[in-house]
Amino acid sequence: MLTITTALPEEYRVASADELAGRIGAAKAALGDRLLILGHHYQKDEVMRWADARGDSFGLSRLAADRHDAEFVVFCGVHFMAESADLLTGPDQRVVLPDLAAGCSMADMADIDQVEEAWASIGSVADLDRVVPITYMNSTAALKAFVGRHGGAVCTSSNARRVLEWALADQPDRPGADKVLFFPDQHLGRNTALAMGFPPESMVVWDPRKDLGGLEDVDVKRASFLLWKGHCSVHQRFRPAHVAAFRAAHPDGLVVVHPECAHDVVAVADLVGSTDFIIRTVDGAPEGSSIGVGTEIHLVKRLADEHPSLHVECLDPSVCPCTTMSRIDAPHLAWVLEELVEGRVRNQITVDPATSADALVALERMLSIP
Ligand code: 13P
Ligand code: SF4
DSSP: OOOOOOOOOHHHHHOOHHHHHHHHHHHHHHHGGGEEEEEETTOOHHHHTTOSEEEOHHHHHHHHHHOTTOSEEEEESOHHHHHHHHHHSOTTOEEEOSOTTOOOTTGGGSOHHHHHHHHHHHHTTSOGGGEEEEEESSSOHHHHHHHHHTTOEEEOTTTHHHHHHHHHSOBTTBOOOSEEEEESOHHHHHHHHHHTTOOGGGEEEEOTTSGGGGOOHHHHHHOSEEEESOOOTTGGGOOHHHHHHHHHHOTTOEEEEOTTSOHHHHTTOSEEOOHHHHHHHHHTSOTTOEEEEESOHHHHHHHHHHOTTSEEEESOTTOOOOTTGGGOOHHHHHHHHHHHHTTOOOSBOOOOHHHHHHHHHHHHHHHHOO
C-alpha cells in the first residue's frame, strides 16, 4: 500500500484530550449534515464517541452509500474499509481516512502482483476456467478488481460460506468451480471450508513467496481450496490454551471467536462468527453469563462496559489491539475535521475508475448471492 502522508501538525499532537474533544465537537457541528463519521467496531472510545454510526466494515460502507447527502465520509477504520466506502459512494462524496498509515496487516499480505503471478502459476497446472478467485473484504480494491475480472466474488466473515457455495455450484454462465483460490486470510478460508464438510486434505496453503506456492503440481491439481498464506496478526494470537484457561475459570462460560482465528481455536470454541455475530451473541446472553471472546480488545472492552450484568473477557489476557486501526485517534480526527471546515480535504481515499468498475463487479456478485 503506497501512502503519501502529511505529518500531523504539532498543535494537535500537544493538545489535551478536553481541548481536542471541544475542537472535534465544534468542527462536527459546523459541518452538520455534510459530514458522516463512521466508526468500526474495533475503534477506541476517544474516536467512537464521535461516530454517527458504528458497524462492521461492509455494513459501514453500505451506510455511507445510503447517505447520499453526506459530502464527506470520515471513515474511522482502516485503509481497505475506506476504499470500499469510496467504491460504494457517489462521485460527489469524498471519503477521508484520518491517518493514512491505518492499514490492515492482513490486507497487505496479498498484493496484486503476487496474486497475478499466482494465477498464472495455477494456470500452468490447472484449467483456469474451473478456478474461481474469492477475496475477503479485507483486501485492497486492486484485489477486488482482479476477482471481478476473473469471475469471482468478494466475501465477508458473515457470508463466506454462502459465497464459497456459490463458487462451487454450477451457475448460468459457468460450471461449478473445481477449485477456489481464497485470499488473503487462510484461516477464514479453512474454517469455512471445514464447516461446509470438506476434509482437511482438500485444502492446501499457497505461499506467495515460493514457486508454485511451495506446492507440487499434484497438490494443486488435487486441491479444492488454495488458501493464501495470510492471516490477521490480532486474531492469530489466540491459542487453544486461552480457551482452556477461560473454561477452567468459568466452567459454565461461553466461548465465542472470530473466524480469523486459527482452526485449532475455532474447534474448541462454542460459537464462531463475525464481529456482528459476536455482538449479537453478547447482547442476547442471559444475565449473569460469562463469555470469553476471541476478537479485538476495543470491541471486547466496549461489550464488557455495555453489559455490566455479564462477565465479558478477552480470551487473551495479554490483550491484542489492532495497532493499525489504533492509529486513528482524537488528534487525527480533530485535524481532518478542522481542515474540512476550512475547505481542505486531507487524506482522501480514491480508487481509480477502472479498478472501481471491476471491483464493483466482484462486490455486486457477492450481493447477488442469496
Ligand atoms: P468485520 O468485517 O467484521 O468488520 O471485520 C473486519 C476485520 O478487520 C476483522 O478483523
Ligand atoms: Fe486487519 Fe486484523 Fe486489524 Fe482486522 S484486526 S483490520 S484483519 S489487522
